[in-house]
Amino acid sequence: MHYSIKTIIRSTPRIAFTVALAFILCLCTGCVNLSTVGNVGNTLLDEFGDVNIFTDAEEQQFGKEFVAQHDKQVTFHTDPVVTNYINDLGQTLVRYSKRNDIPYTFKVVATKGVNAYAVPGGYIYVHLDLIRMAKTESELAAVLGHEIGHIVGRHSMKRLTKAYGIEIVKRLLVKEDAGEFKKLVADVLAAGLLFKYSRDDERESDFYGVQNAYDAGISPEGAATFFDTLREMQGREPSSLELMLSTHPASSERVRNVRGQISGLPPKSGLRADSSRFQQVKRRISSR
Numbered sequence: 001m002h003y004s005i006k007t008i009i010r011s012t013p014r015i016a017f018t019v020a021l022a023f024i025l026c027l028c029t030g031c032v033n034l035s036t037v038g039n040v041g042n043t044l045l046d047e048f049g050d051v052n053i054f055t056d057a058e059e060q061q062f063g064k065e066f067v068a069q070h071d072k073q074v075t076f077h078t079d080p081v082v083t084n085y086i087n088d089l090g091q092t093l094v095r096y097s098k099r100n101d102i103p104y105t106f107k108v109v110a111t112k113g114v115n116a117y118a119v120p121g122g123y124i125y126v127h128l129d130l131i132r133m134a135k136t137e138s139e140l141a142a143v144l145g146h147e148i149g150h151i152v153g154r155h156s157m158k159r160l161t162k163a164y165g166i167e168i169v170k171r172l173l174v175k176e177d178a179g180e181f182k183k184l185v186a187d188v189l190a191a192g193l194l195f196k197y198s199r200d201d202e203r204e205s206d207f208y209g210v211q212n213a214y215d216a217g218i219s220p221e222g223a224a225t226f227f228d229t230l231r232e233m234q235g236r237e238p239s240s241l242e243l244m245l246s247t248h249p250a251s252s253e254r255v256r257n258v259r260g261q262i263s264g265l266p267p268k269s270g271l272r273a274d275s276s277r278f279q280q281v282k283r284r285i286s287s288r
């Protein structure tokens with residue numbers, strides 16, 4: 001859902017005041033003071049909850065800068081057999097997702113540990129160790145669908161708004177001060193801010209992920225069995241799950257919700273649980 005700043009200001013005098021205050025603060029100091037004005041953003045978000053007022057172009061611009069800085073710190077797996085497969089599976093899911101009018105990029109990370117995450121603007125990262133851990137293609141699809149869900153729900157942009165305030169981020173996005181924009185992105189990256197989702201965000205992403213797999217002709221059961229695989233692995237190799245569980249706790253509530261949603265889906269024939277291509281990829285990366 002998109003609202004223009006003007007609409008919001010017109011409809012709520014109190015918000016108009018806080019936005020005006022943000023402007024005044026900026027004008028007075030002559031520069032962007034992120035910590036001072038962050039509180040104003042919190043007020044705005046408290047008022048409007050889930051309202052997202054960034055345009056796709058703004059989100060993509062933020063994502064592009066984030067990725068440029070983030071990718072310097074990451075080791076990628078570049079075997080085309082693996083990367084092409086992840087991209088094909090990811091793009092299939094994207095086609096059936098609720099936000100398929102922006103381009104998506106899928107990247108395979110070689111850094112140790114099980115993890116997957118999404119960066120605003122359509123960038124999705126999946127660790128090799130997560131592909132190794134998934135038992136079937138539908139489990140991997142559940143994870144990718146969940147991450148696409150974070151993009152659909154614009155969850156990270158909401159975190160950003162909450163931390164810094166809408167006006168500040170918007171001003172920096174139009175690059176009135178390119179240096180400050182880069183600094184903001186560096187701060188966000190260092191704090192891991194984009195991935196601190198709320199329980200509601202997680203719930204929403206789980207919901208989108210299950211629906212997305214089902215709509216794409218992939219068995220949504222993968223979402224439920226992935227939780228079983230997580231729990232199994234937690235007992236066996238807990239240290240490898242630290243990254244994943246720090247942002248995605250495998251709570252019983254999530255498992256319950258996902259199972260409930262799956263049981264409510266209408267029966268559909270031909271849902272794919274696994275593929276030979278996925279198993280081929282798994283064999284290929286297990287020997288490395």
Ligand SMILES: [Zn+2]
Nearest residue numbers: 197202205248
């Ligand atoms: Zn998540």
